[in-house]
Amino acid sequence: MNWTGKDMDTYLLQKEYIDTLVIPLVKVETKMDNMKTSASSTEFVMHLASLIETQFKGRMMFAPPFAYTPETDQQHMAQTTLREFSTTTFKHVFFLTTDHTWTAMELPGQVIWMPSIPLENMDASLRNSILEDQLRQALPKFTEEWSKH
């Protein structure tokens, strides 16, 4: 499910089935030299999110991406904005990111960290197979968490 009115309606009716929330975290660089990398990894995260969404539409809700800049105190963001997700009605919460910093922080859910792969010069089918490989690697994290409760 996506964070849209229509999908949210479905969620509200099917809460016991759609029990997982995924929150993409993306870093938006402000310096010219880093902007390309930042754009490219955002593209990667969003494509990956959309692939996971199609595969697991009926179980996962995707929040809009949370963006921050280099000056953001990520520790603080983890303890305030992101901590609010600990009271959500979703049973399982995941954060999807290419920013390694998050793996060292305490978040109200599991961090799925993926190394960013530049997709911009690939055609649709190559891009898809690359993303599917990445999903296959992340999958055990989801299934393991699901099997816990």
Next chain:
Amino acid sequence: MSSKVSRRQFLSYTLMGVGGFMVSATLMPMVRFAVDPVLQPKGEGDFIPTPQKVDELTETPVRVDFTIKDRKDGWYKSDVSNTAWVYKEGDTVIALSPVCKHLGCTVNWEGDEKHKNEFFCPCHNGRYEKNGKNIPGSPPLGPLDEYVVEVVDGYVHLGKTVPNTLV
């Protein structure tokens, strides 16, 4: 009042004209955006070629990926990737939609070791027979949709999805 258009009238007419134009310009793509464009080929009889040769099909469903080029979604064009599970039944080519009829996850052929010869939905253990018939006791309430199939020069071409005709 004179029949000449006053300055005020002129202004209000032109402004309304511009406003009306602006409204329709923003509304049109929004309407397109609202009508889910992903699963709807552009019209009846619109077939999309796949890389799958009919000769190479067997009775075991295989995954066939195909791309709808330049799908217009709102303001921008993009290619949409789609998938079908395709197999042969005698001489007929059958293509099933992978979209689970429970809440829309993607189903896999033999996606679970415990259930051979079935489609499996990983989200809530939904199960379907090979012809797409949902197995009672698992969450899906209806059979998998079917694609309209056309064979062109030995290749599978897929049209729109229709309710399952096999069960």
